[in-house]
Amino acid sequence: MLGFILKRLLIIIPMALLVVSVTWALIRIAPGSFYSNEKTLPPAIEANIKRKYGLDKPWYQQYFLMISNVVRGDFGDSLKYQGESVNDIIKRHLPYSATIGALAYLVALMVGLSAGIVASIRQNSGFDYGSMATAMLGLSVPNFVLGPILVLVFALGVYWLPPARWGGMTNLILPVLTLAAIYMAYIARLTRAGMLEVMRSDYIRTARAKGLSETSVLLRHGIRGGLIPVVSYTGPALAGLLAGTVVVEKVFAIPGLGNIFIQSVLNRDEPLTLGIVAFLSILIMVFNLIVDISYGILDPRIRYD
Amino acid sequence: MAEELRQIKGTSLWRDAWKRLLKNRLSVIGLILLVFMIIAVTIGPFIILKTTGFTADYVPSQVEEGGLVNSFPPSFQHPMGTDEAGRDLLARVLQGGRISLLVGIISTIVSLIVGVSYGAIAGYFGGRIDNIMMRIVDVFYAIPYILIVIVLLSVFGGPNAPDFITALSEKIGGAGNQGMSQIFLLFFALGLVSWLTMARVVRGQVLSLKNEEFVLAARASGVSTFGIIFRHLVPNVLGPVIVYATLTVPSVMLTEAFLSFLGLGVQAPYASWGSLAADGIKNISIFPWQLIFPSVTMALTLFSLNFLGDGLRDALDPQTRKF
Numbered sequence: 001m002l003g004f005i006l007k008r009l010l011i012i013i014p015m016a017l018l019v020v021s022v023t024w025a026l027i028r029i030a031p032g033s034f035y036s037n038e039k040t041l042p043p044a045i046e047a048n049i050k051r052k053y054g055l056d057k058p059w060y061q062q063y064f065l066m067i068s069n070v071v072r073g074d075f076g077d078s079l080k081y082q083g084e085s086v087n088d089i090i091k092r093h094l095p096y097s098a099t100i101g102a103l104a105y106l107v108a109l110m111v112g113l114s115a116g117i118v119a120s121i122r123q124n125s126g127f128d129y130g131s132m133a134t135a136m137l138g139l140s141v142p143n144f145v146l147g148p149i150l151v152l153v154f155a156l157g158v159y160w161l162p163p164a165r166w167g168g169m170t171n172l173i174l175p176v177l178t179l180a181a182i183y184m185a186y187i188a189r190l191t192r193a194g195m196l197e198v199m200r201s202d203y204i205r206t207a208r209a210k211g212l213s214e215t216s217v218l219l220r221h222g223i224r225g226g227l228i229p230v231v232s233y234t235g236p237a238l239a240g241l242l243a244g245t246v247v248v249e250k251v252f253a254i255p256g257l258g259n260i261f262i263q264s265v266l267n268r269d270e271p272l273t274l275g276i277v278a279f280l281s282i283l284i285m286v287f288n289l290i291v292d293i294s295y296g297i298l299d300p301r302i303r304y305d
Numbered sequence: 306m307a308e309e310l311r312q313i314k315g316t317s318l319w320r321d322a323w324k325r326l327l328k329n330r331l332s333v334i335g336l337i338l339l340v341f342m343i344i345a346v347t348i349g350p351f352i353i354l355k356t357t358g359f360t361a362d363y364v365p366s367q368v369e370e371g372g373l374v375n376s377f378p379p380s381f382q383h384p385m386g387t388d389e390a391g392r393d394l395l396a397r398v399l400q401g402g403r404i405s406l407l408v409g410i411i412s413t414i415v416s417l418i419v420g421v422s423y424g425a426i427a428g429y430f431g432g433r434i435d436n437i438m439m440r441i442v443d444v445f446y447a448i449p450y451i452l453i454v455i456v457l458l459s460v461f462g463g464p465n466a467p468d469f470i471t472a473l474s475e476k477i478g479g480a481g482n483q484g485m486s487q488i489f490l491l492f493f494a495l496g497l498v499s500w501l502t503m504a505r506v507v508r509g510q511v512l513s514l515k516n517e518e519f520v521l522a523a524r525a526s527g528v529s530t531f532g533i534i535f536r537h538l539v540p541n542v543l544g545p546v547i548v549y550a551t552l553t554v555p556s557v558m559l560t561e562a563f564l565s566f567l568g569l570g571v572q573a574p575y576a577s578w579g580s581l582a583a584d585g586i587k588n589i590s591i592f593p594w595q596l597i598f599p600s601v602t603m604a605l606t607l608f609s610l611n612f613l614g615d616g617l618r619d620a621l622d623p624q625t626r627k628f
Contacts, residue, residue, distance in 0.1 A: 026453070142562050242451060
C-alpha cells in the first residue's frame, strides 16, 4: 500500500511537467505574444525586455530554463501584474475558488447521497421518479444559465440574497448552489444505481440472514458498497468543478483563480498561465490519488500491489 | 447460408433492442423531441425565411439605426422576441441549433473514430502492446483537459488558427472566415478530449470477443488482421459504442456551451445555443427572453439526449450498470 502511494506520487511529477510542457508549447507555437498587443516598442527597449525574460535565446534553452524554474517551484513574475510573483497571485486568489468549490462539493454530496439512498429504498415511488427527473433536469441545464436565473429570482426578484460579489455567508449561497447543482444530480443518480445493485448482492443477503436490522444492513453494509461509484466519480468531478468555478466566478464577480487563469491565457501572460496550470494539475492528480486510496478502505476486495 | 443466418440473427438483436427501447416511455419522448429538434433546425430557417422573411442576420427595417431599444418581447411576428440588434430570435435559435448539434455530433464522431480504433487495436493485439497503449490512456486520463482546451482555444482562436484547420474549414465549410475555422478548432479540441472512455469501453469488449469462434473462423479463412478488427470485431461492439456515443453528445454540447460562454467557443458571425445564452445573460433583468429561449431549447435537447442514452443503455446492454 505504501509502495503504491509512493509510486503514484512519483508519477505525478513527470506528468505535471508534461502538462506544463504541452501548455508552454501551445503558447509558443501560436502566433503573437504578450507584447504584440501593446503599441510597438523602440527596438532597443524590445531587445532589453527580450533579454530580461530570456527570449533572445534559442527555444530549447528557453524550454530548459522554464522547466528548471518550474521544478524549483519558481514561476517568476507575472507579465501583466508587474512586480507580483505568480506564487503570490495564486496564493491570493486560491482561497475564493477553494471555498466555493469545497462547499459546493460538500452540499452536492449531502443532498445527492440522501436523495439517492432514499430513492433506492423506495424504488419506483413518487419520490424516486420525482428526484430522478429533477436530477436529469439538473444535468441538462448549464450552470451559466442556472446562475443568472437564481440571481433573477432570489436577488432581483424577492431580494433575499445578494446578487454577486464576495462578502458574508449570504453571498456564498447562490454561487455554491449554482456550482453544486450538476454534481448533486450526478451523485444522486450514481448513488441510486449503486445502492440498487449492492442491495441485491449476496453479502447483503448474508447480513439480512444473520438477523441484522434493516437499518444496520443499509447503513453498515449497503452504503459502503453503494458509495464506490460515487467515490470514483470524485476524480472527474474535480476536473469539472474547476471548469464550473470559472463560470461561477464570472457570473457572480468573484475574484477567484479560475477567472485569473482565463485572463492570463487571453493576455498571453505566460508565467502566470504556466504557474496556474502546474498548480491545478498537481492538485487534481493528488486528489485522484486520494480517491484511489479510499477505494481500498471502502471495498476490502480491492488490493493494491 | 452462413451469411444469411448471421443476417437474420443480427436484425433480431436490433429489433429486440428497439422493442425494449419503445417500452421506456421517457426515452421515446426523448427520441421524438430529438427528431423534432433536428428537423426544426434543418428546415426551420427556410420556413421562417419563406413566411416572414427573417434570417439569423437580418435586421428588420422597422428597427431604426441608433434607436433606444431594439429588443422586443415575444410577439406573433417574432415568437421568441428579438435580440439586442433587433434580429428575430427564433431564426437565430434555429441557426444556432445547427451549430450546437453539429459541434456535438462531429466531435463525437471524431472521438468515435479515434477511440474505437485505438481500443480495438489495443484489445485485439493484447499483451505488451495493450499494456503500453492503455498505460498511455491512463496518463491522459489524469490530465486536466479543460486547462489545455482553454489554452488551445484562446491562443489558436480567431486569426491565429493553425494552417491545417483553416485549410480544412475552407475546403469543407466553403468561404474561409475566422468564425468557421474556430468551429473546426472546436470539433478537433472537443473530439480529442472525449475519446479516452470510448477506447476503454471498446478495448474491454474486444478483449472478451477476440477468442470467440467467429474470429478464429475469420482468421482460418485468411482475413487480414485489419479486416478482423474492423469488419468482424468492431461491428460486434456497436451496442456499447452507440450507448456511449449518445451520452457523449450532450456532454460535448455542454462543454461547447461553456466555452462559448467564456467567449472561446463559437464566435460571430456564427452563433450557438451556448453563445446565444451567453449574449442573453448580459440583459437578463431587462430582456429575459434573450436568455430563456436559447437556454430552454438547449436544455430540452440535452434532456432528450440524456434520456435517450439511458434508454439505449437499458435496451442494448442490459447488463451494464445504470448511472
